[in-house]
């Protein structure tokens with residue numbers, strides 16, 4: 001499920017500016033002392049995590065990046081400005097490897113940043129070399145090169161929320177309603193054979209193939225997908241109103257999670273009672289909600305045929321993920 005995308009780039013931190021040789025020029029002082037200022041250092045090169053899984057494609061055309069050069073020193077002892085730092089924005093989940101040194105970093109949360117290349121120092125101007133024995137130093141130093149390197153960037157996406165439930169609960173349909181994924185939908189069990197991913201305001205929703213009794217021992221599509229759930233942060237458990245015994249349907253899936261182990265059943269969970277349009281009697285719906293609220297605080301009722309309901313759920317889910 002972790003869909004991995006790869007990219008190679010070349011990056012350079014800024015070169016430091018050069019120090020300069022300058023002399024003070026004052027009225028009536030034919031030759032003043034040294035006044036060449038020090039240069040600015042080169043800009044550092046950072047990677048910065050953002051919540052945008054498509055950002056790598058922006059860099060397709062441009063694969064080389066550099067931070068700003070430090071400004072040279074100037075006369076009147078003025079220091080050059082430091083070069084601008086460069087922040088390469090990468091999606092949360094990116095693994096950055098310097099292929100020259102094998103150093104590696106992983107961006108795991110929004111806003112996290114790492115310094116991956118240091119800018120070069122700025123050179124000293126001649127004023128710096130002034131001393132009692134040398135009042136007219138003609139020496140200035142050039143700036144140092146910034147660090148450079150080749151990098152590999154791999155995107156490893158971990159779903160923020162996994163949609164689970166018995167086959168036919170409406171998982172793929174819900175993914176399609178919330179994101180621009182185009183998951184296959186069918187009125188038969190095991191329509192979904194591989195997890196589908198959707199981008200929901202930068203959060204990743206994973207639609208997991210249906211889980212049936214015995215899945216933890218390999219039945220149906222089996223353990224393969226339970227393994228994937230291990231990596232999602234939160235679960236949304238879908239239970240369809242088509243089930244005669246909804247609670248039993250719910251417990252069947254929970255039992256498989258518990259039997260699989262690895263703390264799958266300890267993940268934060270929300271419950272979505274789906275296909276409410278198949279029930280005419282509102283009281284039945286309310287009763288079911290009350291029943292499920294005894295198990296879990298966050299219970300939602302949803303029919304994908306009702307746009308308002310979908311919109312409301314969409315907003316609630318966005319809030320939950322933001323908090324998460």
Ligand SMILES: Nc1nc2c(ncn2[C@@H]2O[C@H](COP(=O)(O)OP(=O)(O)OP(=O)(O)O)[C@@H](O)[C@H]2O)c(=O)[nH]1
Pocket residue numbers: 165166167168169170171172173174184185186187188189190191192193208209210211274275276277278302303304305
């Ligand atoms: N009446 C009604 N039908 C729905 C609703 N949501 C989905 N369906 C239908 O339910 C059937 C199953 O939907 P899917 O989204 O494929 O279900 P799934 O949970 O992904 O199923 P698997 O991939 O087999 O595990 C399809 O025929 C959908 O059109 C709903 O809100 N109301």
Ligand SMILES: [Mg+2]
Pocket residue numbers: 171172173184185191192207209210
């Ligand atoms: Mg499906």
